[in-house]
Amino acid sequence: AQRVTQPEKLLSVFKGAPVELKCNYSYSGSPELFWYVQYSRQRLQLLLRHISRESIKGFTADLNKGETSFHLKKPFAQEEDSAMYYCALSGGRGATNKLIFGTGTLLAVQP
């Protein structure tokens, strides 16, 4: 079964500390993985996708097929990074845009 697991509901760090938001998935095929972010009073929006191998707002995520993980990392957290982060998996032949979301992790960056 396709599943996305985000084990932490809340992650609290101090400004300047490293951040790692965990995401594990189960999928029988070649996964396409995304991180979406929802800032306070804003819409849920795409942060980054694994296929692009990009760094957005200092965040990176590497797909590790051996560990079936797609953790989101940032070396130095900023207060404006405080938000809800969702890991998502795109799967299913013929359903290329269907996303399965994890339950989300609330990142709180303390001053």
Next chain:
Amino acid sequence: DAGVIQSPRHEVTEMGQEVTLRCKPISGHNSLFWYRQTMMRGLELLIYFNNNVPIDDSGMPEDRFSAKMPNASFSTLKIQPSEPRDSAVYFCASSLDRGPNQPQHFGDGTRLSIL
């Protein structure tokens, strides 16, 4: 582009009443998704359409829930009769189905409270 537009932003109603949520996708997008967000379960896909046709409604919780997409620019999610456990934020999203890795664009959501 105003993005995905949802209405109403907030809805408070008594249990047993019919609730209709509305969504206008981004012009030109041919895939539309309805999600429900709760604290306990996060974001759950309820149903999605491709070219106005429902493709997967396996996430629709019960027969009380129904969704339609009469044309490319409008969709509704209806709950009848509503129950307190339906209280959640309901999101609509759209995307352009040109293959994998196409991002979904979300609306602001409708916060539904059933008393």
